[in-house]
Amino acid sequence: MVISCRKLAGIGKAIALKAARDGANVVIAAKNHRTTPKLPGTIYTAAQEVEAAGGKALPCVVDIRDEQQIGEAVKKAVDTFGGIDILVNNASAISLTGTLETPMKRVDLMLGINLRGTYLTYLKAGHPHLLKSRCPHILNLSPPLNLNPVWFRTTRVNHGHPLLPDFFLDAEPETLAPPPSSAGPIENTFDLIKGVINDEVVKATKGIYQFNRQHSGVWFMDLKNGAGSVGRGEPNVKADVVMTMDSDDFTKMFAGKMKPTMAFMSGKLRIKGDMTLAIKLEKLMGRMNSKL
Structure with a gap:
């Protein structure tokens, strides 16, 4: 199993741990190899959790917009585990802003990760390695179209607990004004x-x-x-x-x-x-x- 993530947290990490509990070999392809204030974990600490849960892990530092890095990670996966059966494209970027308010830097980031990244991982992992698998699967994840529970059924994998989509994790609380003195x-x-x-x-x-x-x-x-x-x-x-x-x-x-x-x-x-x-x-x- 190869899980591509922009940062291994939330849904991506929960999928990795669920797969590990089922005895899977998990390749973690993500950028976060150093801790940050907002994201204390890394691909290496996630790999430790995967192995503690019963699986085997291969952490790979990968920017999924980079074709060479993806190719190198796929080669390591095949050399280490003998092939690829499942590809999980969990990496995503989103900007909840109007069209005119969204800078091109954010547009390029979203297209690079959501479109180019997904396409590249399929080309590299899907051809030819997934074609050799007896039961190949690709799981592409994206923010839900609405809050209907059907969109979250594949994500209830962390010991049965519901998960929080990754793009909520960095949201900071807004400053609140004092309450009004009269009813409204x-x-x-x-x-x-x-x-x-x-x-x-x-x-x-x-x-x-x-x-x-x-x-x-x-x-x-x-x-x-x-x-x-x-x-x-x-x-x-x-x-x-x-x-x-x-x-x-x-x-x-x-x-x-x-x-x-x-x-x-x-x-x-x-x-x-x-x-x-x-x-x-x-x-x-x-x-x-x-x-x-």
């Missing part, structure tokens, strides 16, 4: 939500949400304990999902005037935490909209 749309929205949640909703959700709202501070929704609760400030325990969004857009989303999927894909909504619970909240909002 956000307060009214949470008052209405309070009247909708009940034991049944809590039982079906089992999650704690924190909402970082510009201009209206931090709010929480506890759909894990008792009959549920909502309120201003951070929850008493660590939130399972943290959502950051402009106050006006937040009100529109809970009123059914803005779809969470579109808010997320356009960059208006930023999510950190358990993606499965984020999906559950989207479904819950659909039921709430008819009552709010």
Whole structure:
């Protein structure tokens, strides 16, 4: 198995560990061979985890935009393990900005990694080595088109726990303004939500949400304990999902005037935490909209 990654974290690393637990030989092709403040692990520490999980690992420093580096990594893989059965193209780059606001440097990066990188790894690993395999597979990964759980079924591989897409990992929380002194749309929205949640909703959700709202501070929704609760400030325990969004857009989303999927894909909504619970909240909002 060859896993190509821009940085081995999140989904890529979880796939490698799942394969290792099944006894696979894993070639880790990624750039991060040195630790950084944002990404403390490297291909070498990931290789240690792969072998600790039961597999064999071959870490290779690779920029997947570089044809020569890919060719060298594939040769090492074949020389070490005798062939290639599975290619996982996990490396990706994304910029959640409008067309006119996206600089060409970012466009070149996305095309170089998402298109050129995927094409190069297929040419080098797919021809001729995958053709020699008795059961060849290629898995190409990309950000989901929406938050439908079907897009995440191949990614629930880390001991059954849902995974966070790699492009959320570097997101920094936005600066929050002090809460307003008087009631407004956000307060009214949470008052209405309070009247909708009940034991049944809590039982079906089992999650704690924190909402970082510009201009209206931090709010929480506890759909894990008792009959549920909502309120201003951070929850008493660590939130399972943290959502950051402009106050006006937040009100529109809970009123059914803005779809969470579109808010997320356009960059208006930023999510950190358990993606499965984020999906559950989207479904819950659909039921709430008819009552709010």
